[in-house]
Amino acid sequence: MDTTLFSLWKSIFTTLASYGNQGTRGMERLSWSEEFMKAQHTLMEMTQKEGLASEIDAMGNLWVTLEGTDKSLPPLYIGSHVDTVPSGGAFDGALGITSALAILIHWKRTGFAPRRTVHAIGFAEEEGTRFGLCCLGSQAISGELKDRDPESIQKGGKSLAQWLREAGLSGNPFQPRLDAKGAFLEFHIEQGGTLEADGLPLGIVSAIVGIDRFIVTVTGQANHAGTTEMKLRHDALAAASDSIVALYKRALAHNRKYVATVGELTVTPGAANVIPGKVVFTLELRSETLATMEAAMAAFRQEMGRVEKTYGVSASIEKLDRIDPVPMNDHLMEIFEKAAEKEQVPYEKMPSWAGHDAMIMGRHLPTAMLFVPSIGGISHSPKESTDDDAIKKALSVLESAMRSLGEGA
Numbered sequence: 001m002d003t004t005l006f007s008l009w010k011s012i013f014t015t016l017a018s019y020g021n022q023g024t025r026g027m028e029r030l031s032w033s034e035e036f037m038k039a040q041h042t043l044m045e046m047t048q049k050e051g052l053a054s055e056i057d058a059m060g061n062l063w064v065t066l067e068g069t070d071k072s073l074p075p076l077y078i079g080s081h082v083d084t085v086p087s088g089g090a091f092d093g094a095l096g097i098t099s100a101l102a103i104l105i106h107w108k109r110t111g112f113a114p115r116r117t118v119h120a121i122g123f124a125e126e127e128g129t130r131f132g133l134c135c136l137g138s139q140a141i142s143g144e145l146k147d148r149d150p151e152s153i154q155k156g157g158k159s160l161a162q163w164l165r166e167a168g169l170s171g172n173p174f175q176p177r178l179d180a181k182g183a184f185l186e187f188h189i190e191q192g193g194t195l196e197a198d199g200l201p202l203g204i205v206s207a208i209v210g211i212d213r214f215i216v217t218v219t220g221q222a223n224h225a226g227t228t229e230m231k232l233r234h235d236a237l238a239a240a241s242d243s244i245v246a247l248y249k250r251a252l253a254h255n256r257k258y259v260a261t262v263g264e265l266t267v268t269p270g271a272a273n274v275i276p277g278k279v280v281f282t283l284e285l286r287s288e289t290l291a292t293m294e295a296a297m298a299a300f301r302q303e304m305g306r307v308e309k310t311y312g313v314s315a316s317i318e319k320l321d322r323i324d325p326v327p328m329n330d331h332l333m334e335i336f337e338k339a340a341e342k343e344q345v346p347y348e349k350m351p352s353w354a355g356h357d358a359m360i361m362g363r364h365l366p367t368a369m370l371f372v373p374s375i376g377g378i379s380h381s382p383k384e385s386t387d388d389d390a391i392k393k394a395l396s397v398l399e400s401a402m403r404s405l406g407e408g409a
């Protein structure tokens with residue numbers, strides 16, 4: 001295991017963590033804020049001093065490039081986001097970009113010149129805190145925003161164009177920049193508790209799960225909570241609750257295959273002495289396959305039919321949104337597996353249950369991701385942390401995989 005690479009990573013990570021550090025309130029490096037831009041400039045200057053070509057693009061993404069020796073080969077991209085959520089942790093995003101930079105600097109210092117050009121990218125606005133739109137930095141470089149006007153993306157009376165101007169950025173922020181023949185890697189914390197529960201230091205991501213969202217409306221009959229005897233009720237909340245418990249139990253029986261969540265529920269009229277006449281709730285499903293999500297929804301519809309009869313209510317289900325799962329690239333996963341075997345790091349293959357820049361990049365380029373455990377499964381919190389030993393192991397796997405890819409694998 002290369003301790004030089006680990007110490008180099010640690011020093012870059014510590015530098016980045018000094019921007020937006022709110023002490024016990026965690027890290028706050030919101031995109032295009034003063035702290036965010038200072039962090040991007042510091043990383044740019046640090047890598048330029050090492051002889052790497054670096055720039056900040058018109059969207060605020062950081063690009064650090066190590067030129068390859070064979071220009072006929074497509075580039076390798078590796079990166080993660082520099083922005084955080086409010087009161088976030090030090091590792092989310094930061095781990096991936098600082099590791100990528102550490103590897104490029106380490107290669108430069110030790111005189112290793114890859115055949116492929118390698119671009120490390122520190123993405124802006126992955127978290128979606130500014131406009132409720134996630135992964136804007138990766139969407140911009142991949143061309144997904146090329147027909148949009150940065151003035152038209154707005155929240156609270158402030159447009160993206162204005163944020164960019166105030167951050168001192170100019171030019172077309174939505175200029176596509178990716179070579180579609182290239183490949184993308186992202187190294188990230190798991191943000192869940194699976195690796196820890198399994199006692200493993202490394203995860204190789206098989207897919208980024210898809211998301212289906214629905215609105216369910218259950219209509220019963222509002223009535224007097226005292227004078228209406230139990231047998232004569234059409235209680236919309238009792239019915240909704242029954243369906244939610246059924247949803248929960250089925251998902252529990254299919255643990256790790258899919259997750260199902262009711263995160264928002266409104267009861268009408270909403271008074272202690274009135275039987276609920278109407279309940280509206282959100283239903284969200286996530287899985288690596290659409291077939292699993294569709295089977296879960298079919299089972300829920302069936303339960304809803306039972307509930308309608310049992311409680312004398314009627315229900316309607318409206319689909320709000322679907323984000324397709326993004327499978328990771330087999331060849332890249334295999335390179336990660338070989339690197340893990342070579343470095344003798346035990347691992348498991350697992351889906352990513354959260355979205356990442358790799359989800360956007362994976363729509364355009366062969367993409368793969370590595371995970372390290374999150375202590376206690378905690379993320380988006382000042383308590384977010386990962387063990388040094390797991391990071392050391394993952395860095396050795398990542399560096400080894402990047403070396404193979406850099407050599408043209």
Ligand SMILES: [Zn+2]
Binds near residue numbers: 092356
């Ligand atoms: Zn993240």
